[in-house]
Amino acid sequence: MTILIEQPIFDSQFDVKNVDSNETNELVLDGGFSMPKEVSQNGFATPEVNSFGHSFRDYDAESERQKGVEEFYKLQHINQTYDFVKKMREHYGKLDKAEMGIWECCELLNEVVDESDPDLDEPQIQHLLQSAEAIRKDYPNEDWLHLTALIHDLGKILLLPQFGELSQWAVVGDTFPVGCAFDEANIHHKYFKENPDIKNPAYGTKDGIYTKECGLNNVMMSWGHDDYMYLVAKENGTTLPSAGLFIIRYHSFYPLHREGAYTHLMNDEDRENLKWLHVFNKYDLYSKSKVLVDVEKVKPYYQSLIAKYFPAKLRW
Numbered sequence: 001m002t003i004l005i006e007q008p009i010f011d012s013q014f015d016v017k018n019v020d021s022n023e024t025n026e027l028v029l030d031g032g033f034s035m036p037k038e039v040s041q042n043g044f045a046t047p048e049v050n051s052f053g054h055s056f057r058d059y060d061a062e063s064e065r066q067k068g069v070e071e072f073y074k075l076q077h078i079n080q081t082y083d084f085v086k087k088m089r090e091h092y093g094k095l096d097k098a099e100m101g102i103w104e105c106c107e108l109l110n111e112v113v114d115e116s117d118p119d120l121d122e123p124q125i126q127h128l129l130q131s132a133e134a135i136r137k138d139y140p141n142e143d144w145l146h147l148t149a150l151i152h153d154l155g156k157i158l159l160l161p162q163f164g165e166l167s168q169w170a171v172v173g174d175t176f177p178v179g180c181a182f183d184e185a186n187i188h189h190k191y192f193k194e195n196p197d198i199k200n201p202a203y204g205t206k207d208g209i210y211t212k213e214c215g216l217n218n219v220m221m222s223w224g225h226d227d228y229m230y231l232v233a234k235e236n237g238t239t240l241p242s243a244g245l246f247i248i249r250y251h252s253f254y255p256l257h258r259e260g261a262y263t264h265l266m267n268d269e270d271r272e273n274l275k276w277l278h279v280f281n282k283y284d285l286y287s288k289s290k291v292l293v294d295v296e297k298v299k300p301y302y303q304s305l306i307a308k309y310f311p312a313k314l315r316w
């Protein structure tokens with residue numbers, strides 16, 4: 001049974017609120033799941049600056065932090081190759097690293113620092129809860145979306161010793177397809193010129209080894225926390241809807257969901273799910289704030305959602 005708790009209250013320095021709540025309540029049915037009639041009408045008021053006083057995702061800002069972020073992207077673009085992704089998928093597909101529940105993993109994630117993120121200045125569990133609570137406020141009935149937000153970054157445990165202690169470039173940052181040309185929409189695109197895959201002519205065209213509209217499910221994405229968490233959720237038999245799994249798997253695919261690149265690889269199901277990813281992304285990005293969520297207070301609600309959509313223990 002889902003435990004009900006009071007609606008989240010945000011009295012933050014920025015407003016996470018509905019400007020016009022009438023619009024949000026208009027729902028149409030979409031394959032068993034309700035979809036806001038006009039998602040763009042949702043009045044989530046996005047703040048202009050991050051915790052450091054910079055605009056969000058400003059990868060050109062002059063700051064010490066940005067230098068580190070650029071260094072990160074250099075390594076990521078050089079090292080994420082088709083063969084590397086294939087190896088990672090095989091290796092982590094065994095799911096033989098640990099057995100634990102979702103909440104346990106949320107707590108574990110607190111030990112992780114994400115060097116690719118220019119906006120986040122709080123522990124990871126706060127980022128999970130801040131995005132989940134902000135979504136819960138605007139979409140109270142979509143409990144699957146609250147849970148999706150809670151778990152979307154859990155794959156970052158790949159940075160921890162028990163999960164292989166992968167380098168930052170193999171875990172975080174924006175993602176992109178391998179096996180086809182690297183689109184200019186990727187941030188710090190120039191560093192791809194040192195990626196060995198560009199010497200392989202089969203990977204050099206817009207479609208590369210793929211065919212038009214083949215569906216993202218058939219595309220190899222750079223390896224990281226998105227694909228890993230998708231794998232874990234799917235293989236452990238989650239009952240989350242396809243849109244939830246899509247969000248988990250492609251939330252770092254900014255070249256697609258923010259810049260509109262690589263859309264020629266999408267099929268109809270992807271296009272449907274992308275609408276929900278657009279909704280989710282606002283909360284993922286703009287809920288990063290210094291106003292902390294009271295973990296103990298919201299924990300019973302999220303534990304009840306976990307019990308609804310996941311087994312008690314999962315293989316990781």
Ligand SMILES: O[C@H]1[C@H](O)[C@@H](O)[C@H](O)[C@@H](O)[C@H]1O
Binds near residue numbers: 117173254
């Ligand atoms: O720096 C961020 C962060 O690592 C996020 O978790 C990821 O989803 C983003 O796409 C990335 O750019």
Ligand SMILES: [Fe+2]
Binds near residue numbers: 152153225251252
């Ligand atoms: Fe992420």
Ligand SMILES: [Fe+2]
Binds near residue numbers: 127152153284
């Ligand atoms: Fe996130």
